[in-house]
Amino acid sequence: MARIAVVAGDGIGPEVVAQARKVLDAVLPGVQATEYDLGAARWHRTGEVLPDSVLAELAGHDAILLGAVGDPTVPPGVLERGLLLKLRFAFDQYVNLRPSRLWPGVAGPLGNVKPGEVDLVVVREGTEGLYAGAGGSLHRDTPAEVATEESLNTRHGVERVIRDAFARAGRRERRKVTLVHKTNVLTHAGSLWARAFDAVAAEHPDIATEYQHVDAAAMFLVTQPQRYDVVVTDNLFGDILTDIAAAVTGGIGLAASGCINPEGAYPSMFEPVHGSAPDIAGQGIADPVAAVLSAALLLEQLGHAEAAARVNAAVAAELAGRTPGVALRTAEVGDRLAAHAVA
Amino acid sequence: MARIAVVAGDGIGPEVVAQARKVLDAVLPGVQATEYDLGAARWHRTGEVLPDSVLAELAGHDAILLGAVGDPTVPPGVLERGLLLKLRFAFDQYVNLRPSRLWPGVAGPLGNVKPGEVDLVVVREGTEGLYAGAGGSLHRDTPAEVATEESLNTRHGVERVIRDAFARAGRRERRKVTLVHKTNVLTHAGSLWARAFDAVAAEHPDIATEYQHVDAAAMFLVTQPQRYDVVVTDNLFGDILTDIAAAVTGGIGLAASGCINPEGAYPSMFEPVHGSAPDIAGQGIADPVAAVLSAALLLEQLGHAEAAARVNAAVAAELAGRTPGVALRTAEVGDRLAAHAVA
Numbered sequence: 001m002a003r004i005a006v007v008a009g010d011g012i013g014p015e016v017v018a019q020a021r022k023v024l025d026a027v028l029p030g031v032q033a034t035e036y037d038l039g040a041a042r043w044h045r046t047g048e049v050l051p052d053s054v055l056a057e058l059a060g061h062d063a064i065l066l067g068a069v070g071d072p073t074v075p076p077g078v079l080e081r082g083l084l085l086k087l088r089f090a091f092d093q094y095v096n097l098r099p100s101r102l103w104p105g106v107a108g109p110l111g112n113v114k115p116g117e118v119d120l121v122v123v124r125e126g127t128e129g130l131y132a133g134a135g136g137s138l139h140r141d142t143p144a145e146v147a148t149e150e151s152l153n154t155r156h157g158v159e160r161v162i163r164d165a166f167a168r169a170g171r172r173e174r175r176k177v178t179l180v181h182k183t184n185v186l187t188h189a190g191s192l193w194a195r196a197f198d199a200v201a202a203e204h205p206d207i208a209t210e211y212q213h214v215d216a217a218a219m220f221l222v223t224q225p226q227r228y229d230v231v232v233t234d235n236l237f238g239d240i241l242t243d244i245a246a247a248v249t250g251g252i253g254l255a256a257s258g259c260i261n262p263e264g265a266y267p268s269m270f271e272p273v274h275g276s277a278p279d280i281a282g283q284g285i286a287d288p289v290a291a292v293l294s295a296a297l298l299l300e301q302l303g304h305a306e307a308a309a310r311v312n313a314a315v316a317a318e319l320a321g322r323t324p325g326v327a328l329r330t331a332e333v334g335d336r337l338a339a340h341a342v343a
Numbered sequence: 344m345a346r347i348a349v350v351a352g353d354g355i356g357p358e359v360v361a362q363a364r365k366v367l368d369a370v371l372p373g374v375q376a377t378e379y380d381l382g383a384a385r386w387h388r389t390g391e392v393l394p395d396s397v398l399a400e401l402a403g404h405d406a407i408l409l410g411a412v413g414d415p416t417v418p419p420g421v422l423e424r425g426l427l428l429k430l431r432f433a434f435d436q437y438v439n440l441r442p443s444r445l446w447p448g449v450a451g452p453l454g455n456v457k458p459g460e461v462d463l464v465v466v467r468e469g470t471e472g473l474y475a476g477a478g479g480s481l482h483r484d485t486p487a488e489v490a491t492e493e494s495l496n497t498r499h500g501v502e503r504v505i506r507d508a509f510a511r512a513g514r515r516e517r518r519k520v521t522l523v524h525k526t527n528v529l530t531h532a533g534s535l536w537a538r539a540f541d542a543v544a545a546e547h548p549d550i551a552t553e554y555q556h557v558d559a560a561a562m563f564l565v566t567q568p569q570r571y572d573v574v575v576t577d578n579l580f581g582d583i584l585t586d587i588a589a590a591v592t593g594g595i596g597l598a599a600s601g602c603i604n605p606e607g608a609y610p611s612m613f614e615p616v617h618g619s620a621p622d623i624a625g626q627g628i629a630d631p632v633a634a635v636l637s638a639a640l641l642l643e644q645l646g647h648a649e650a651a652a653r654v655n656a657a658v659a660a661e662l663a664g665r666t667p668g669v670a671l672r673t674a675e676v677g678d679r680l681a682a683h684a685v686a
């Protein structure tokens with residue numbers, strides 16, 4: 001029986017996670033869920049971000065389902081470094097998986113892109129690069145201040161995420177991987193990424209490959225998102241590109257993500273890309289689709305591909321049936337999705 | 344009399360620069376232009392990228408007009424680091440200026456954005472950050488390889504570009520500056536940028552300010568580009584965001600840029616954002632508008648605001664008069680723009 005840790009979090013987190021659990025319970029009866037109280041609320045109350053004891057308990061689960069953490073009153077970095085990134089690094093979640101589809105029924109912002117035409121997945125490296133936390137400053141608060149941030153990249157870390165991207169491409173229809181970096185400026189890291197990419201590509205002659213600089217990729221995601229299948233890239237580039245991909249496919253309200261340790265040595269974590277949205281929290285009007293799609297990624301990762309497919313089909317039906325401009329009720333969407341997923 | 348160094352470069356560079364010169368000559372008779380042969384062609388022929396003697400000669404000019412350099416046969420980094428970035432750093436061009444307007448007559452990719460609604464300028468830092476060239480690798484080509492790239496940020500460098508952004512905002516209608524960074528992850532550099540921004544903002548109570556994380560800004564540039572006036576950001580973020588801004592305003596074929604040393608201690612450099620486009624080079628079909636708009640930025644920087652305004656008006660008329668789908672001839676566009684700018 002799957003053992004899931006649930007971190008509902010702050011703002012709309014609890015509202016959307018409740019729907020994801022409804023759907024999970026519907027398609028996989030008997031899921032054991034344990035709730036963990038983490039996020040801005042706990043930090044305000046206790047000063048704690050992620051106690052070691054909680055980290056150890058989380059490690060005993062098959063997966064983590066997270067809603068959203070944070071609110072504007074928490075200083076930048078506290079929950080990001082102390083909780084989200086801490087989990088990604090502690091649980092070696094090196095595959096940060098972010099699919100983007102322009103679902104039929106969803107009006108994207110691009111005039112020349114039709115629903116169904118965009119179906120890409122960004123495989124973002126999750127444990128290296130500028131997220132390593134290697135930086136510092138000298139002479140702080142003086143005119144002589146200097147601050148550094150260092151991007152750390154290892155062959156080990158780069159190659160394993162590229163391998164994952166090729167494996168995913170091999171299971172998809174178009175079988176194409178695009179490497180995105182900035183090899184013309186970041187020559188050291190760029191060269192490492194490019195050489196590792198070429199080495200893995202050579203083992204997969206059946207998979208098409210291309211390379212793009214990150215600025216060009218940012219542009220093409222807007223002008224021609226249809227061209228992408230699997231995109232593999234570094235941690236920071238992936239952060240930026242996946243928000244563009246979300247924007248062109250209807251917004252982060254629909255974007256799901258998984259922080260995955262493919263070997264299963266540690267639990268993987270699944271969360272909507274959107275934040276805690278304090279402005280609409282508590283009103284029951286947040287769209288739970290991103291949380292539900294994240295639950296589908298969770299199911300897939302735990303080997304329940306058929307259940308995941310049913311959740312995706314329920315989301316497809318839900319989105320196709322929406323009338324633009326009509327307000328939604330979070331719980332009703334959850335009910336519909338759960339009902340459709342078991343029908 | 345203005346003394347301009349012209350680096351026409353490779354591919355479509357010479358074709359579009361010829362039109363920019365036509366327009367410059369028309370609005371500012373007597374410009375003295377000296378051509379410098381730099382770029383992929385010279386590198387292939389002589390192995391030289393930017394000889395010291397040429398750098399010294401360029402320093403003696405009031406400004407540099409560059410077409411495009413590079414072609415796919417030059418290894419990544421050679422011309423970027425050796426020529427383009429070398430000039431930006433040697434001439435302390437710390438303001439990398441990139442305006443984006445959705446010109447009437449131009450069909451952008453966004454369904455819900457009307458021509459005339461987008462008019463923003465990104466003030467990208469040009470001499471620091473990840474572009475400093477501070478990186479290296481160990482154990483290259485072994486499984487133990489590690490590669491680093493370091494972002495270097497100084498209070499000096501950050502504050503001066505923020506000051507420039509506020510000065511520009513003060514001369515614009517909406518008077519708003521958006522700082523873009525990633526303070527929640529890049530906490531050291533992010534904090535330096537945020538503190539410098541707040542200090543300069545305090546001196547400009549009449550200018551509205553906001554902060555956005557780079558991933559959010561990338562998204563909002565797609566969903567709501569109208570919201571931006573002046574955006575100030577670091578070197579790499581600016582590289583990515585300006586390509587998104589170009590994409591949503593009709594493509595890099597229309598995007599101009601200036602690498603500016605505001606004090607005039609060194610020449611500033613002006614170039615279209617597009618590359619050398621070897622696939623269409625030599626056919627006389629490249630759009631020279633980005634090069635001509637870059638010449639307008641040059642005029643503005645050299646104090647010829649009225650001439651710059653006439654060039655911009657000529658571009659506005661040209662774009663408003665285009666029929667979608669009708670192929671253009673580079674030289675004819677240049678002729679029309681030059682004629683209109685003096686009319």
Ligand SMILES: CC(C)[C@H](C(=O)O)[C@@H](O)C(=O)O
Binds near residue numbers: 080084
């Ligand atoms: C909250 C932040 C640390 C995080 C990131 O930068 O990875 C977020 O933007 C994301 O994309 O998951």
Ligand SMILES: CC(C)[C@H](C(=O)O)[C@@H](O)C(=O)O
Binds near residue numbers: 184185215423428582
């Ligand atoms: C060619 C490259 C070095 C350059 C950059 O990264 O700055 C280009 O992308 C630009 O935006 O001017």
